[in-house]
Amino acid sequence: MIRLVRRMPVRRFLKVLAYVGTWVVLSLAIAGAIFLHSERTVEIASHEARLSPNFSGEVVARMGPVLPDLRMPSGSRVGVEVELGKTDAATLEELTSRYAAIASQPEGQIAVAQRAVEAMALAALVQGAVLGAVPLLVWALVGRARRQELYAGLPTRRGLAVAGLAVALTVAAVVPYGWGRTDQPAEDWTSLRDFLGPEVPLPDELDGVEVMADATTAQSRRLIESGISSYDESLKFYSEAADDAAMLDLRKPEEGETVVLLVSDRHDNVGMDKVARAIGEAGGATAVFDAGDDTSTGSRWEAFSLDSLAATFKDLDGRWAVAGNHDNGGFVRSHLEDLGWTYFDDEVIDGPGGSRILGVDDPRSSGLGDWRDQTGLSFTEVADLLGDAACAADEDGDRVNTLLVHDANIAKPALERGCVDLVLGGHIHVQTGPTPVTADDGRIGYTYTLGTTGGAAYAIAIGSKLRRPASIALVTYREGRPVGIQSITLQPNGRYDVDPWAPLTY
Known part of the structure; x- marks a missing residue:
């Protein structure tokens, strides 16, 4: 490749570079436009949710007619708006309880949103790369001689008519896209800490969360307070249990052994995942x-x-x-x-x-x-x-x-x-x-x-x-056969019970 570039005449090299640069600029511009108008429907937080990416650097959750919308930093230049749709929760209290449990173990939902945004970005880049090449291909297919003829014909009556028609068609295709659209009304955001007031203790993890301040009822405020309380309790219990697990006196695998974690009957308790x-x-x-x-x-x-x-x-x-x-x-x-x-x-x-x-x-x-x-x-x-x-x-x-x-x-x-x-x-x-x-x-x-x-x-x-003791087991394999099992139980009060390693002999 380097030899080919060295042998290429400077003028031709600059021409190729100009083509490539033009293609890159067009592709990125088109890809950006496609990306900003993309959306995906995924399952998030027990809802059918619509995700729309943007470059705000914020995650905005549209929570529906009762609960206020939420906003928080995304941690990057890319942001996303999540519009929560239908759910099968029977009551708002049940739904709020789900939110609290999911928020205490958010990695799975973050991964879903990331995969969706990455898929939209990749699709936009592919489409942008293809569409960005179209003008250059047309330019090349027309050829230098024909382009000179077209340039020469522009000052004529026919040339002006054709150029005017091209402009009119472009305007007719692009301008109606914005018809009927109105600017989004200004939104009044306030920090969750200010929204709830000093009487409600807020976990440090929620410092960056903001709440839409308008149209909030006393009922929705009580639901948020209840959700924050459940979130804080869940986060503390399962985080402490995960930290305590590192101190357990468990049998360590010997050379040539493989240990497999066994879980069962999680029944949607995502809090236990990090503990396991x-x-x-x-x-x-x-x-x-x-x-x-x-x-x-x-x-x-x-x-x-x-x-x-x-x-x-x-x-x-x-x-x-x-x-x-x-x-x-x-x-x-x-x-x-x-x-x-x-x-x-x-x-x-x-x-x-x-x-x-x-x-x-x-x-x-x-x-x-x-x-x-x-x-x-x-x-x-x-x-x-x-x-x-x-x-x-x-x-x-x-x-x-x-x-x-x-x-x-x-x-x-x-x-x-x-x-x-x-x-x-x-x-x-x-x-x-x-x-x-x-x-x-x-x-x-x-x-x-x-x-x-x-x-x-x-x-x-x-x-x-926990509603009852939670069980996890470690199964040990040696030379292709299971040779032992150790059972671990987490009690609802946070205490661990560790059974002795039980050997399996044949």
Whole structure:
């Protein structure tokens, strides 16, 4: 490339440089215009939300007719306006509680907005690059001789008529774009601290937040105060729990061992995600299993829970998951697969530490059990087919070292036939095991059921604190087989209970 430039005549080089410079300027100008008029619809904060980028350097959340709009710095030159749309929250109190829980663990929602803005920016750049090249291509296709003829014809009556028509067409295409538009009225913003007054303590993390001061009712003020209180309580509880996790006396992996974090039944409690991650780091975990029930209904509004999970564990070496009975329909699996999580298609695949793993979504998650191409199967029928698949793999020399399920009962046939080393599940919100199971041929396997990582008493665990003990486990692998499990429980009062590491022997 350098040699080519050196051999190129100066005049020609300057001409090429002028073309490239013109193309870059046109492309960036067009891309900027396209970017500023782009929008995306995504799921944010349990709403269907419309995102519009700008260069204000601020994030503005349009909260709807009751709650006041919010504004805060974006941390860069690029800003975004988020218009919150429909949600399935039954009451404003429920919605405010969701906001508080999500705000205490915002990484997932920030990642969603960033991906949307980056996608719009990339699309605008591609379109700008193509459209910016059009005038230059037309210029080149017309040719020098024809351009000189056109220049010579401009002073004539025909030339003036053609030029006038071109200008008129351009004006007709561009000017109506702004017809009917009015300038946005001036907005009266005030800091959240001034809005609430000195009697309401405000966490330091909210110092940069501003509130639209007009059209605010006493009810909306009370809702904001309640939300701030819940946010502060949630942030303190889960942040302290995450900090305390670093001090836990957990077994550290020895040379040649791989540790996997196990979570299950989060039920939308995003606050526990950073706690689980902190426990995993303290125990040397490099991968994660998710035994399902990340949501309460599997609805799109619960995307915030999945986004938080994905953002928290995005840099781990492996992420395997199954859908639980509350992850109803296909949204949960599809969304997490798009975010890099591995689900199972009825085949044994590579697992952590050189092991082999098989998994199955809970047949109740879709309302209809299914296995391979068979639909409408009962829980028991899927359990039998799962056992057949595990045993067939074992006979072929591809033993299943880990069988990941939501409800451990579905893996009973495989375990009782001696075809798997370890069954991992959740579902019942109570920790049990690891329990050895001896098959008729004398082979030993284990079953382990995790409690609820979300501390859920019901199908949804959004709140400022745990409703019941929250469970996390660390599974150790050596030479391709699970060799031990350590259970950790966070009590609602913030106390940790750490079980001794339980070895698995075969």
